[in-house]
Amino acid sequence: MLPGFEAPPPVPVHRFFFAVMPDPATAARIAGLAESMRLEKDRPVGTERLHITLGSLGDFAYVPGATLARARAVADRMDVPSFSVRFDKIISFNGRAGHQPLVLVGRAGLENLIDFRRQLRRALKQEAGLSMLPTGFTPHVTLLYGAQRPDEYRIEPITWTVFDFVLIDSWLGKSYYDVLERWPLTTGNASG
Template sequence: MHEQLFLPGFDAPPRPTDRLFFALIPAAEAAAAIVRQGRLLQEEFGIKSRLIGVDRAHVTLSHVGDYLELPQDVVTAAMNAAASVRAEPFDVTFERVLNFHGRPRNRPLVLVGGDGVAALTAFQRTLAKALQRAGIRSANSHYTPHVTLLYNKYNVPSRDIEPISWTVREFALVHSLLGRTRHVTLARWPLQP
């Protein structure tokens, strides 16, 4: 992507400060296993990049938007859409590590799954349809369920890992304070058997 050039006398648009997204938050044991896997990879490959913390481990379901301030009308519409979603708890398993393509010095190192994320993919489609009905366009047209461990300049060889699994019993609407490495959970919705 090319950097936008601006004419003298015109300011660059301000950078967003707030992000809104739906996510699955791993169970405590799974979050600890995710961070442990990240540390093993850091040690093995000499990666100095900062690892995601246990408190920020998540699987993004749908990016709602980036904003200069969190718009309450969008938050309300997203919450109403989420409240309409009906689904049963399901299991997820992440069993492979790989790099996504990104900027050359900022490649996401992620955990992905095979058959172990099929129910997650189906749930994400259900949520995306509810968001569409509420007038919120989903940014995840080519959804690949993953957990980001860190951002790194090196490519780590793709390979299988000891599977990390948990039962998903709820999903959440998360407010990310951009550039401040902080997530605030605004609401959670339980999955009902």
């Protein structure tokens, strides 16, 4: 290459992340709640895309086969019992103007989810040398993107049992997800 004519770095088009998703009945209830909160220019998250992000493996311009293989191998070995999650409040997260996420959060009932994420994050690091980002974690389900809401809203709790977790390929800028793989949690006490 001639100096000054270097190719620009490829633009990331994929974000790979682990998540848990609500069952169809709970997803429909959450989508109905999002619709009831919707203002004119808000963009609700599609029912099939509702999830709790556990953490991202990163943004990529290509499908990182070796990275995904290592992540899948760790996921194959996870041995965690199913657990319940509970959300009882709606708040706005910060975002760019007109694109603030309106999210479900909970005050209690998320301890087992937080512990599962900690176990997955540690296993990815120790067994596969992979970092799961971000390091901080505020469990939430994004309902829609839109105008900032000044208040928080208490709601009748939304609870579901998490029976599995997934690896998702999010097509950046496309509002489209591919669920690449799903791993069952072990049956047992669905406490939480």
